[in-house]
Structure formats: C-alpha cells, structure tokens
Amino acid sequence: MKTTLSAIAVAAALAAGAAQAADLPSRKAPPPVFVPPPPVLTWTGFYAGLNIGGGWQDSSSSNVANWGWNSGNGGSGGVVGGGQIGYNYQLSPLFVVGLETDFQGTSIGSGGGNGWWGGADRARINWFGTVRGRVGFNFPGYSQFLVYGTGGFAYGEVQRNSWWNQYSTVQTGWTAGGGVEWQFLPNWSAKAEYLYTDISGSNQNAFFNPGWGLNNVNNHTRFHTVRAGVNYHFNFGGAPAPVLAKY
Numbered sequence: 733m734k735t736t737l738s739a740i741a742v743a744a745a746l747a748a749g750a751a752q753a754a755d756l757p758s759r760k761a762p763p764p765v766f767v768p769p770p771p772v773l774t775w776t777g778f779y780a781g782l783n784i785g786g787g788w789q790d791s792s793s794s795n796v797a798n799w800g801w802n803s804g805n806g807g808s809g810g811v812v813g814g815g816q817i818g819y820n821y822q823l824s825p826l827f828v829v830g831l832e833t834d835f836q837g838t839s840i841g842s843g844g845g846n847g848w849w850g851g852a853d854r855a856r857i858n859w860f861g862t863v864r865g866r867v868g869f870n871f872p873g874y875s876q877f878l879v880y881g882t883g884g885f886a887y888g889e890v891q892r893n894s895w896w897n898q899y900s901t902v903q904t905g906w907t908a909g910g911g912v913e914w915q916f917l918p919n920w921s922a923k924a925e926y927l928y929t930d931i932s933g934s935n936q937n938a939f940f941n942p943g944w945g946l947n948n949v950n951n952h953t954r955f956h957t958v959r960a961g962v963n964y965h966f967n968f969g970g971a972p973a974p975v976l977a978k979y
Contacts, residue, residue, distance in 0.1 A: 773875040773915070775820040775828045775868070777967040783925075784813040785959025787840045789857075790928075793954040810839030810857075812957050818866070828868035828878060835861040840955055855946060855953060858900070860888025860929065862907050876915035883908035886929045890946050890953050901946045903953055905931035913963070921963045930954045 788809035818832030841856035868880035886907035891900035911925030933947035946953075 774822045775830075775870075775878060775965075776822045777965055778817070778819050779921075779963045779965040780815070780817045781923075781961050781963035782813075782815050783834070783836075783923075783959045783961030784811070785957060786810065787812045787838060787857075787955055787957035789841060790954035790956060793952060808841055810841065812836050812838045812840070812959055816961065816963070820866070820868075825875070826870050826872065828866075828870065828880070830866040830868070830880075831864070832866055832882070833861065833863045835859070836957075855890045855892045857953065857955060858889045858891055860886060860931070862886045862927070862929070864907065868913075878913040879910075880913065881908075881910045882925075882927075886931055888929075888931055888953070890931070892946060899946055901933060903931035903933055903946065905929065905952075919965050921965060922960070923963065924960050925958070927957045928954075929957065 786809060814834055814836035816832055816834035818830055820828050820830035822828050837859050838857050862884060864882045864884035866880050866882045868878045871877055871879075884907065885904070887902060887904045889900055890903050907927050907929040909925060909927035911923055913921050913923040915921045930952055932952045933949050935947055935949050
C-alpha cells in the first residue's frame, strides 16, 4: 500500500512540474540576421563639377596675321579652367555611355604678342565650350575606374588685335579626345582628360572681317587641352540596400 501511495505521489509531482514548465516563456533562439551585400556600383545619373588645366595652339592652326604673309608659328599656351555637367547611363557591367557639356575660360595665345607686324601672329582663344558624347569601359573587378573616349561639337571666341581695332568672332567646329575617371569617395569622382579642338569661321560679316580675318571659313583655330577635374554624382553608387522585415 505504501509503495502504491509513493508511486502516486511521484507521478503527481512530475505532472505538476511539467505543467509549470509549460507556463514558462519560450526561449527560442533569435533568427539569424541577414546582411545584404553592398549595392552594385553604377555610373548612371546626373553629375556636375569643375576642372582646371592648360592648353596650347596646334602648329597647323591657320590663324595668320600680316595678310597671310607668314606661317603663324608664334602662338603660345595658357591656362584653361571651367565647369561641366552631364549624364551617364550604365549599359552593362562593362560599358557606360553619356552626354556632357562644358564651358571654359582660357588664356591660350595671350602671351604671343597677337598683333599685325609683331613676331607673333596667332589668335587668342578667350573662351570655348563643347557638347560631347562619351563611351566608357569599366575594367572587370574595378568598377570604380572608367576609361572613356569622347567627341562632339565645339565653339569658342577667337580674338586678334590690330593697330586700330580688335577683331573677334565665335568660331564653331568639332572636338575629340579621351580620359579616365575614378570614384574616390561616395558620390565623388576625379578625372583627367585630353581634348583636341578644331574650330573655324563662318564668313558672316566678311566685309568687316577681311580674307585673312577670323571669320574666314578657311581660318582654322586648332588647339590642345589637358585638364583635371572633380565631379559630384547625384545618385552615385547603386541602389540602396533592401529594407529587412521585422520579427
């Protein structure tokens, strides 16, 4: 009889313990935290920036004073500086296309005398601008580096002084070159770029701008520029990370 009672007491104690354990809060381990991979870098988006560099007239430039009596070898170089705005579109992980416009002030030719009977006979380039397409290539595994070619429309104000007057006109033409761009901080990139530019006159108002003058369509202003710059990209770096669900 005592054995039976002891067995009943032990069973009741075990049942009470199991009931109390069922009332305790669950101690399940929290779910693992999902860490999303970093967003894929994309060059797509608008940007704007500043640049500075130098330039010089090409030896084939035909801005010749003295009524064309000499070959025009007196041109000089100068400083170039300005700004640019543009838009890029990432076609694939390797290829980027874009459109850029820039405007530059220059001192190219300002040290060459720039007169009729002096030793220098190149025209001065006071300012110029371009509207260019860009085609770029990303090296695999180095998407923050972009190597690109560029080319398009160019225009600029060219000036020459005579004894009694100052001749100037806006010439138009083309430009082509290339460069490299590097993302060094989120939303920021640095670039180095070379351009060759060829602009010429339009023959407008030719009576006041005679045959040797700047408005002659055969009078080509050819020059080189090398410049470095920085750009701010308004949506650089790819899409934001996904929002995680709350448990």
